[in-house]
Amino acid sequence: MKPKASANPAPQLFTEVFPVRLEGIPPLHAYRVLLNDAPAPSSQERRSFGGRLAARLRALLPGLWVWAGGALLTDSPPKTAVTAEIISAIIADNPQVFALLGGIEPIPDWTPTADTLVKVVIRGLIPGLAPQIIAALAATTFPMHNARVERQYRVQGYIIDDKPVVSLLVASRVIYAPTIRDQIEKLGKATALVGLRARVNLNxxxxxxxxxxxxxxxxxxxLLSAAARASARDLISTADDESWVFRLDIDGSESDFVADALQLLVGLDDMAHFDVVPAQVDRALRLKPPERARIVKAVSDVLKDAGLIANAFSTQNAPDHFHQRDRPLNLVFGGGRAKPYDPQTTAAHIKALGDYWRPPRFSSEPIRLAVINTLSETSSDFLEALARTTERDFKLKLEIVRERNMRVLTPSNLDSAIRLVQKETIDLVLILLPNEASTPDEPGIEARYAKAQAIGRGIPCLTLYESALHRPEDMPHVVIGIMARSGCAPFILEDPVTSIPDYADLVIGLQLVTRQVKEQTILTGVTRIYRSDGALVRGLAASMPSDGGISDALLTAILPASIVSGRRGVIHHDGEIPIALAQALGGWEIETGGTFCPVEIIRSDAPRLYALQSGRIETAPHGSIFRLNDREALVMTSHAPSDTAAAPLFIRTDPEFSIDDAVHSILDFTVMHAGQPIPPKLPVTIHHADHIAQGIRRGLFPSRIDSASPFWL
Structure with missing residues (x-):
């Protein structure tokens, strides 16, 4: 008798990562770049020089020319006389850039590495297919009212099993057709554009x-004195006197642009600000997994037809690279009692068992709130019900220290309100906002701005939409959110990462942000230091002048020896870890006797993970892991519904630290978002790091923080 098939068989997982077909790469020849006598260039300068030289050779000679692996590579080696003639012409055309160039010479017996080959594919072979890829993407768009949808693609390279692979990512943008001047006239004032996104036309x-x-x-x-490019100076010179200048935050760096240099981008969370058809914007940007997979397939088919890539990695062709987190996770509540983790039942467990720990002062003092109400209705009934629930079910008292009613919600009014309540002695600020499109992973524009203003000042903040005020079943989650931001520990992990031998005593979120103050560079360091069971030790921040390095004084302030000495700490870092920080951590290990295990958490541009379930393409379930190699993995931390194309996090570790342990530490600390039935996808160690960075750069963030409350939630 045949065994019965499982009612819910494991789905087939697949990725946007593709093996490179080595036979699709033409035979390559390598050349060494010769430089005239001069101070040796840095590795970064050499890469930049080599890339520019390869670009000039591509323009002047047939075939493929790429700078990779410290050498010039081509599939069409020219004769020696032609090479010398071309090099002379390049120097003569641009002596400022190529004055050091002495020539190029063949490298005998050269063999490419997997890393070199993947760079050849990305920098040389795929760009040659750009017209076909752009045409394939254009076929996936559709007409829109007052806007146009644009599909973009990006290729990234990795190494799996010592072989080159590439990921294919697609992104959609909705470009608003009316100009910024038109939009100012529609909204009535230029400040109404604050919070919207824009694209710089020039780059x-x-x-x-x-x-x-x-x-x-x-x-x-x-602006003219700061503009480096002639095209930018032309735009500034010809701009109308009455046109506006706007400041953009681009990946954490702020720059000013005339309105004519910008195009507005329409997003899901701000489409109400534009004269567009919401259903069209939703269709363009909110791609369901089958639609996103179809668009990626349009790109991959072009590369497959060219013989460059094979089928994407999946559980069928590479099962050893896919894993599902199966380690049971329990939370510990009041009295040390444990329950299985389920974000939907956590509030009920806290209500029944009590919170794990609370500051002793709350036995006699209330939690002090400031309230900013941006709604048209009064909040008195809700706040009274909130206070009753907090005292009756959670044995805590609330005190409303100040309430600010705001009838016109604008960024400047919200900014003023937060500055006003900042003067009060409070545990957190509660901000009531109108309903808007949002998800736990992507809050709406109003909530995002409100959190940025509060957290960017180091103020604990909880935002609530109007709909939550009318759902009594949400009240326990609201109370727990207030408790967590006030320094309580609603729960901890029963199965901490310390259960894995030699893993960690601490898990630390660390970020460094620079800011220019006149002629001086100020470096701010922020750490969120947790025990490995999820209990917060301290939140620390300090700002000090920097000459480009990271001083021992700053490390003393944010990684004090009293906490890290003799302990093993996992360092969660938002993005790639700069070389200077890695070196500083190595020196601080020697100084304190601690051990630091750096983990890079890269939240953007990660290839998607999909699940094929009963013939349907869905997002891979929470806890799905695609292990690229011993140092890199994709991990699905989002709890978003399976019909949304949520992105995983890309994780990279230090060579001496297990990628499996790093992944589990991230999944564990994603659990620590108390008070949210659907937790966000980022671990609490880096959650809202972008708001903190923005506050630092704007000069709003305190120069010193030593806090027992997680203001970053």
């Missing part, structure tokens, strides 16, 4: 508008 960079700086006639001289 395609994208960022968030953080300030309406002023009129061009007031800013033209300053």
């Amino acid at each position: 395609g960079a994208e960022g968030e508008i953080v300030k309406a700086v002023g009129l061009v006639r007031e800013q033209r001289t300053r």
Whole structure:
């Protein structure tokens, strides 16, 4: 008798990562670049020089020319006389850039590495297919009212099983057709554009508008003196005196642009600000997994037809690279009692068993709240019900220290309100907002701005939408959110990472942000130090002048020896870890006797993970892991519904630290978002790091913080 098939068989997982077909790469020849006598260039300068030289050779000679692996590579080696003639012409055309160039010579017996080959594919072979890829992507778009949808693609390289592989990512943008001047006239004032996103026409960079700086006639001289490119100076020179200048935050760096240099981007969370058809924007941007997979397939088919890649990695062709977190996870509540983790039942367990720990002062003092109400209705009934529930079910008292009612919700009014309540002695600020499109992973524009203003000042903050005020079943989650931000520990992990031998005593979120103050560079360090069971030890921040390095004084302030000495700490870092930070941590290990295990958490541009379940393409379930190699993995931390194309996190570890342990530490600390039935996808160790960085750069963040409350939640 045949065994019965499982009612819910494990889905087939697959990725946006593809093996490179080595036979699709033509035979390559390598050349060494010879430089005239001069100070040896740095590795970064050499890469930049080699890349520029390869670009000039591509323009002047047939075939493929790429700078990779420290050498010039080509599939069409020219004769020696032709090479010398071309090099002379390159130097003569641009002596400023190529004055050091002495020539190029063949490298005998050269063999490419997997890393070199993947760079050849990305920098040389795939760009040659750009027209076909762009045409394939264009076929996936559709007409829109007052806007156009644009599909973009990006290729990244990795190494799996010592072989080159590439990921294919697609992104969608909705470009607003009316100009910024048109939008100002529609909304009534330039400051109404703060919080919207825009693209810089000159280079395609994208960022968030953080300030309406002023009129061009007031800013033209300053902008001209700062502009490096002739095209930028032309735009500034010809801009109308009454046109506006806006400040954009682009990947954490702020720059000013005239309005004519920008195009507005329409997002899911801000489409109400534009004259567009919401259903069209939703269709363009909210790609379901089958639609996203179809668009990626349009790109991959072009590369497959060219013989460059094979089928994507999946549980069928590479089962050893896929894993599902199966380690049971229990939470410990009041009295040391444990229950299985389930974000939907956590509030009920806290209500029944009590919270794990609370500051002793709350036995006699209330939690002190400031309330900012941006709604048209009064909040008194809700706040009274909130206070009753907190005292009756959680044995805590609330005190409303100050309530600020705001009838017109604008960024400037919200900013003023937060500055006002900042003067009060409070545990957190509660902000009531109108309903808007949002998800746990992607809050709406109003909530995002409100959190940025509060957290960017180091103020604990909880935002609530109007709909939550009318759902009594949400009240326990609201109370727990307040408790967590006030320094309580609603729960901890029963099965901490310390259960794995030699794993960690501490899990630490660390970020460094630089800010220019006149002629001085100020470096701010922020750490969120947790025990490995999820209990918060301290939140620390310090700002000090920097000459480019990371001083022992700063490390003393944010990684004090009293906490890290003799302990093993996992360092969660938002993005790639700079070399200077890695070196500083190595020195601080020697100084304190601690051990640091750096983990890079890269939240953007990670290839998607999909599940094929009963013939349907869905997002891979929470806890799905694609292990690329001993140092890199994709991990699905989002709890988003399976019909949304949520992105995983890309994780990279130190060579001496297990990628499996790193992944589990991230999944564990994603659990520590108390008070949210659907937790966000980022671990609490780096959650809202972007808001903190923005606050630092704007000069709003305190120069010193030593806190027992997680203001970053």
